[in-house]
Amino acid sequence: MSAPIHPLDRTAWLYTRGDASVAMTIEEHGEAVTLVIRGPGQSAATHEFETAAELASFLREREIRLMDDGFHLQAVVERRRSADAAEGPEPSADRRRR
Numbered sequence: 001m002s003a004p005i006h007p008l009d010r011t012a013w014l015y016t017r018g019d020a021s022v023a024m025t026i027e028e029h030g031e032a033v034t035l036v037i038r039g040p041g042q043s044a045a046t047h048e049f050e051t052a053a054e055l056a057s058f059l060r061e062r063e064i065r066l067m068d069d070g071f072h073l074q075a076v077v078e079r080r081r082s083a084d085a086a087e088g089p090e091p092s093a094d095r096r097r098r
Contacts, residue, residue: 012077017070024062026055035059 022039
């Protein structure tokens with residue numbers, strides 16, 4: 001069983017519903033973190049958190065609200081850990097062996 005993913009291991013999310021989209025991005029500032037939300041449409045908001053626990057709670061609530069509103073998670077950007085970076089990029093699933 002794998003360990004749960006910490007909120008700061010993920011740095012961006014894209015939710016879509018038809019032509020509408022909502023992008024959320026985490027920006028770190030020392031111990032504090034900022035969540036920038038763009039969309040749907042021209043709307044934008046910035047939320048600052050002092051702890052990862054506060055951020056995680058807010059993200060859970062926001063995700064539930066987006067899904068209740070008909071949005072679907074389309075993409076997640078995850079932070080690469082230094083051990084992963086040393087291994088090099090993962091091979092593409094579409095790559096064929098000859």
